[in-house]
Amino acid sequence: MINKFVASPEAALADVPDGATIMIHGFGNAGMPSVLIDALIAQGARELTIVNNNAGNADTGLAALIGAKRVRKILCSFPRQADSWHFERLYRAGEIELELVPQGTLAERIRAAGAGIGAFFTPTAYGTKLAEGKETRRIHDRDYVLEYPIHADYALIKADRADRWGNLTYRKSARNFGPIMAMAAKTTVAQVRETVELGELDPEHIVTPGIFVKRIVKH
């Protein structure tokens, strides 16, 4: 019998090694899997590469992980916010590497990884600093920049409801990066508000099919 429910966040993240690449779902705090992040901090893995839209807010969640100096590098689109002080301090001290990626390119690089795409051409950032050194191509009458997928060892996501096969639904704008990160990682761990029996989720409404999800923690 397939059962992806795991007893605790600690059990769900016990095998995360040092140096792992981890996608963390969320746009600001909407969709951020804070219970899983707290468990990751407690677990102790270091030298992590993190993929998120932002670089943490205030002192909890991703900001706490960064503040605990567990993050070697972050890929994100918008690290500069008034309350991203943990990132700012380490960035200015040269203790964290930043790869700044336009938000749509970040999303598409994640999607490409999950969908088996080797690379893609996007018009975004052509002619700007963020395309410097990158391969470009003119296709018909437009200029494009070559971008590569972002693969991850783990994705930590927050969903609304889950069944034991790993099917997920989300809530409102907290969906954001969840579905594409779930596809892009070798091991996707979902923190969910509610677990339900198989069949309770309307198959027409399942957003992330269980094939993309390995472990589920109810919180």
Add this chain to the structure above:
Amino acid sequence: MKKLDRKQMAARVARDIPEGAYVNLGIGLPTLVADYLPKGREIILHSENGILGVGPKPAPGAEDEDLINAGKEPVTLLTGGSYFHHADSFGMIRGRHLDFAILGAFQVSAAGDLANWHTGGADAIPAVGGAMDLAVGAKKVLVMMEHLTKSGESKIVERCSYPLTGARCVDRIYTDLAVIDVKADGLHVVDLVENLSFEELQRLTGVPLKRLATAA
């Protein structure tokens, strides 16, 4: 001459958004446009984090942390609105499905280059968000900005001195002094504030302007 204040600028832009348009409002000044969209026009606002049909701010106490806009402020959803993931959201942007992106700017060049993400300062932490995607993706890119910097320099320039967000992407500029179309043959003044002559606007603006027959 009487400069438009921020609310008047928002109202001026809102007047030009037609029934049925799909529109993304940038963070800051463009967000104000939502408050001035003409009643009775159905206009659908898009938010990069996966919302079509963004509604007004919720009543105090009715905020939902799972329902925020791209500026991370609490919002509501209009009846008929929808949610989707980030790759779909930027597919809408990059795939030329949005009718308008309304963006703030530090500078716009005579050729329609946009600089709005980075001051280029060595100690500034770079952050781009969705600006570069909106600049290349929307069918029309409208810029809203003050005409002059605080020290009186024109923000419409021959070449942007700040790092570019997108090249040749701006279609129209709304400032507190004028509305200006960016066309292949130059900048065309569409509209001026009261008691501002074309000649005075030209004197204040760093690059040559063309006068439209309809402009005062």
